Amino acid sequence: MTALLEARGVNKRFGAVVAAADIDISIAAGERVSLIGSNGAGKTTFVNMITGYLKPDEGRITLDGRDITPLAPRAITRLGVARSFQIPQLYGDLSVLDNMLVANACHDQALSFWQPARRASALDRADALLERFRLAEHRERRVAELPGGIRKLLDIAMALTAAPKLLLLDEPTSGVSAEEKFPMMETIMSALGQEAMTVLFVEHDMDIVERYASRVVAFYSGRIIADGVPGEALATDDVRRYVTGELLQE
Amino acid sequence: MNEVFTILIDGLTYASWLFIVALGLTLVFGVLKILNIAHGSFYALGAYAAASFVGWGASMQWAPAYSLVAMLLAAVVVAAVVAPLTERGLLRFFYGRDEVLLVLVTYAMFLILEDVTKLVWGANPYYVSEPYSLFGNVHVGVQTWVGYDFALVALAVVVGLLVWWGLNRTRQGKVMLAVIHSAEIAASMGVNVSRVYMLAFSVGIFLAALGGAFTAPMISVQPGVSVGVIIVSFAVVIIGGLGSIEGAAVGALIVGLARSLAVHTAPVAELFSIYIVMAVVLMFRPEGLFQRTQARKI
Amino acid sequence: MAAVMNSLPAKPSASALPAHGRTVALGVLAFAVLAVVGFFSPKWLTFLITMAAANGLVSLGIVCLMRGGVVPFGQGMVFAIGGYTAALMFNKLGFTDALGLPLAGGLVAVLIAAPFAPLLSRYRGIFFAMLTLALSMVTYGLLMKLDMLGGSDGFNVGRPTLLGQKLPDARVGYILYLVTLGVATVMGLLARVYFDSTRGLVTLAVRENELRVEYLGGSVRQAMAINFVLAAFCGGLGGALVVMSLGHIEPNFSFWTTSGEFVFVAILAGWQSVAAVFVASTVLEVVRSFSSAYFPNTWQLALGLFLLFVIRFLPKGIGSLWTKGSTK
Numbered sequence: 001m002t003a004l005l006e007a008r009g010v011n012k013r014f015g016a017v018v019a020a021a022d023i024d025i026s027i028a029a030g031e032r033v034s035l036i037g038s039n040g041a042g043k044t045t046f047v048n049m050i051t052g053y054l055k056p057d058e059g060r061i062t063l064d065g066r067d068i069t070p071l072a073p074r075a076i077t078r079l080g081v082a083r084s085f086q087i088p089q090l091y092g093d094l095s096v097l098d099n100m101l102v103a104n105a106c107h108d109q110a111l112s113f114w115q116p117a118r119r120a121s122a123l124d125r126a127d128a129l130l131e132r133f134r135l136a137e138h139r140e141r142r143v144a145e146l147p148g149g150i151r152k153l154l155d156i157a158m159a160l161t162a163a164p165k166l167l168l169l170d171e172p173t174s175g176v177s178a179e180e181k182f183p184m185m186e187t188i189m190s191a192l193g194q195e196a197m198t199v200l201f202v203e204h205d206m207d208i209v210e211r212y213a214s215r216v217v218a219f220y221s222g223r224i225i226a227d228g229v230p231g232e233a234l235a236t237d238d239v240r241r242y243v244t245g246e247l248l249q250e
Numbered sequence: 251m252n253e254v255f256t257i258l259i260d261g262l263t264y265a266s267w268l269f270i271v272a273l274g275l276t277l278v279f280g281v282l283k284i285l286n287i288a289h290g291s292f293y294a295l296g297a298y299a300a301a302s303f304v305g306w307g308a309s310m311q312w313a314p315a316y317s318l319v320a321m322l323l324a325a326v327v328v329a330a331v332v333a334p335l336t337e338r339g340l341l342r343f344f345y346g347r348d349e350v351l352l353v354l355v356t357y358a359m360f361l362i363l364e365d366v367t368k369l370v371w372g373a374n375p376y377y378v379s380e381p382y383s384l385f386g387n388v389h390v391g392v393q394t395w396v397g398y399d400f401a402l403v404a405l406a407v408v409v410g411l412l413v414w415w416g417l418n419r420t421r422q423g424k425v426m427l428a429v430i431h432s433a434e435i436a437a438s439m440g441v442n443v444s445r446v447y448m449l450a451f452s453v454g455i456f457l458a459a460l461g462g463a464f465t466a467p468m469i470s471v472q473p474g475v476s477v478g479v480i481i482v483s484f485a486v487v488i489i490g491g492l493g494s495i496e497g498a499a500v501g502a503l504i505v506g507l508a509r510s511l512a513v514h515t516a517p518v519a520e521l522f523s524i525y526i527v528m529a530v531v532l533m534f535r536p537e538g539l540f541q542r543t544q545a546r547k548i
Numbered sequence: 549m550a551a552v553m554n555s556l557p558a559k560p561s562a563s564a565l566p567a568h569g570r571t572v573a574l575g576v577l578a579f580a581v582l583a584v585v586g587f588f589s590p591k592w593l594t595f596l597i598t599m600a601a602a603n604g605l606v607s608l609g610i611v612c613l614m615r616g617g618v619v620p621f622g623q624g625m626v627f628a629i630g631g632y633t634a635a636l637m638f639n640k641l642g643f644t645d646a647l648g649l650p651l652a653g654g655l656v657a658v659l660i661a662a663p664f665a666p667l668l669s670r671y672r673g674i675f676f677a678m679l680t681l682a683l684s685m686v687t688y689g690l691l692m693k694l695d696m697l698g699g700s701d702g703f704n705v706g707r708p709t710l711l712g713q714k715l716p717d718a719r720v721g722y723i724l725y726l727v728t729l730g731v732a733t734v735m736g737l738l739a740r741v742y743f744d745s746t747r748g749l750v751t752l753a754v755r756e757n758e759l760r761v762e763y764l765g766g767s768v769r770q771a772m773a774i775n776f777v778l779a780a781f782c783g784g785l786g787g788a789l790v791v792m793s794l795g796h797i798e799p800n801f802s803f804w805t806t807s808g809e810f811v812f813v814a815i816l817a818g819w820q821s822v823a824a825v826f827v828a829s830t831v832l833e834v835v836r837s838f839s840s841a842y843f844p845n846t847w848q849l850a851l852g853l854f855l856l857f858v859i860r861f862l863p864k865g866i867g868s869l870w871t872k873g874s875t876k
Contacts, residue, residue: 106766522689
């Protein structure tokens with residue numbers, strides 16, 4: 001099984017802070033991988049390096065065998081990578097529908113000076129995605145007025161517009177109240193379920209990780225300290241000590 | 251060789267009043283983050299006020315030397331009257347808004363002040379020529395320069411040093427430096443940011459008016475003076491770097507010399523030499539020579 | 549008229565063509581109404597509206613850029629280039645067609661501005677404004693000093709012809725009025741189509757969140773470079789049209805205060821409605837004309853106060869008064 005995403009020998013420092021140290025990882029198509037670790041462990045840095053926002057000091061990242069390390073975010077997006085953001089990056093002044101249409105237009109290879117943004121094909125795709133994410137009722141509402149949970153879902157729906165091969169979700173349930181987390185994750189996962197997509201999601205809530213991840217990769221101080229199915233990875237001493245806090249650190 | 255000397259001196263004299271004015275502009279930007287299109291209007295107000303004050307002094311038969319005091323007084327009065335009015339009465343309603351929006355507000359101020367000046371002083375030019383001969387003539391080589399021009403250079407140096415000293419050696423100045431770095435953090439440390447804004451704006455206006463007042467003897471004071479001044483001042487602060495004192499000095503020198511060079515060697519370029527330098531700086535080093543602010547670039 | 553000329557219906561249609569069809573119909577209707585009104589109007593009024601329409605085109609270009617989040621302070625440059633192109637072609641090449649001259653003005657403006665587009669597309673905020681300002685002042689300086697271009701006085705331009713026909717004395721003002729309004733209507737409709745297009749929507753997105761645009765696969769720089777070129781075309785078109793009716797061109801066209809007036813109109817109009825741009829331009833012309841005649845020392849004061857009022861209370865411009873919702 002060829003890897004969809006590979007990172008080899010990736011290192012990144014910010015001055016004295018080690019954000020990534022000898023990261024070696026291989027992710028196959030179709031996997032649902034959860035990245036866990038305490039704050040500052042290196043998860044978001046890793047995601048940023050995959051999406052091209054940061055460049056590693058050393059090492060390579062490849063997508064489908066192609067070296068994406070030096071590419072800009074836009075180029076990487078066009079190769080089939082999409083991401084959502086911890087703080088949703090939306091167009092507050094526009095409606096939910098228009099946000100989806102923006103995603104549609106940006107992804108469109110044939111941008112037009114005269115084709116209306118609100119043409120049938122774009123609307124159909126946007127509406128279909130809004131349905132899957134249970135956002136259809138908010139279609140015409142101005143995004144700035146929407147509550148946090150809806151904004152997170154929209155953020156992810158927009159990322160899906162490009163039908164990516166690899167989807168990166170940065171803390172999809174953060175900032176969402178406890179009783180909303182599971183329903184939200186359900187919505188997201190069932191929406192994704194219909195596509196053959198590889199998903200990496202950064203997550204702090206272990207219940208969610210156990211339920212939705214097929215694989216867990218744990219970070220600490222820029223290193224990967226555990227990598228495996230949730231049942232095993234979450235049971236290792238390292239993870240229990242440095243991530244979940246079940247074991248006290250000496 | 252004579253030619254080079256002439257170019258240098260001409261450039262220096264032009265740079266001196268320009269420095270005083272640009273210093274005010276860059277200070278206001280540094281503290282309040284406002285690029286003030288109306289800065290040239292305050293220059294004009296200073297020039298007009300100087301014309302009036304010097305005129306009154308002359309009509310009361312005061313000795314010509316008092317005209318210098320009159321000009322200084324003019325700048326002080328302009329700053330004392332106009333600064334609070336503008337800052338408290340108008341600008342503070344727009345603090346925190348987009349920087350380009352604030353530029354537009356100052357553009358509106360410029361439009362308003364253009365007509366206010368015309369309404370108060372009329373549309374005919376004023377000539378304040380008495381002070382210009384106060385310092386006699388200076389002979390350098392075969393060239394003769396008016397002593398006043400060199401006095402202006404001296405004034406520029408004094409002003410520059412005073413502002414530098416005020417910012418770096420006084421308590422109020424250091425508080426202002428703190429606000430320049432971050433108004434938010436300064437406020438959370440108990441600094442009365444409003445008062446600092448007021449002070450900075452007043453000093454800025456004073457400097458503009460000072461430049462106007464002391465340049466009045468060299469020009470004809472008439473409507474439209476502000477229009478040329480602001481645009482050259484922009485060039486200076488962009489070249490030198492927004493918010494930087496050294497930048498204002500170096501920028502003024504560069505602009506002064508560029509213009510002087512053009513005037514003497516390639517008159518065709520006189521008008522656009524300054525803006526070519528400005529454009530080139532923006533293209534290659536948009537933060538200016540003495541970086542303070544980041545140019546937002548993709 | 550204004551209300552429909554700018555907003556698409558909130559409910560999406562199966563194809564947007566019927567909606568644009570309606571906009572086109574209303575645009576044509578507006579033109580027809582103005583044509584009739586102009587026929588019976590006094591010369592000063594048709595001249596005023598002609599100037600408003602031609603100047604409005606330049607501000608329309610500014611709106612293209614404002615939709616992307618930047619405010620250019622140097623449209624005087626393309627305005628002057630368009631004007632000088634028309635004037636020089638008329639005087640030196642003997643080309644006098646009232647339709648050809650504006651087109652030439654627009655194209656030459658694009659030719660000269662286009663090399664700067666990739667550079668300018670990387671700037672925002674004050675630095676964008678200052679760079680466009682600098683370029684327009686360089687142009688001004690050149691125009692002032694180059695005697696072969698008329699120097700500081702500029703020069704006069706004779707009466708254009710239309711499709712080979714000489715224009716009779718009595719009707720030349722009205723004919724130029726029709727030509728200018730016609731061009732403005734066509735450009736306004738094209739602008740509306742562009743604003744509603746996929747590229748137009750990406751431009752709006754750039755204004756609000758550039759980062760996300762790139763992460764969605766869009767190119768911010770390409771969008772802004774294109775907007776800059778379009779603004780140059782509009783500016784050049786407007787400049788040529790003004791010169792044809794005014795009969796005179798001078799370096800002041802490129803001075804920063806001229807650019808400032810175009811920005812004023814764009815701010816007054818807002819970027820939601822195309823019609824608002826021309827309405828705002830007319831407001832400026834009216835204020836300018838009447839104030840010059842009756843209160844010569846207060847028209848700038850009036851403009852300044854008006855601008856402050858708009859910035860404070862109508863931050864989205866007068867177009868927001870009749871445009872539904874906050875999209876577009």
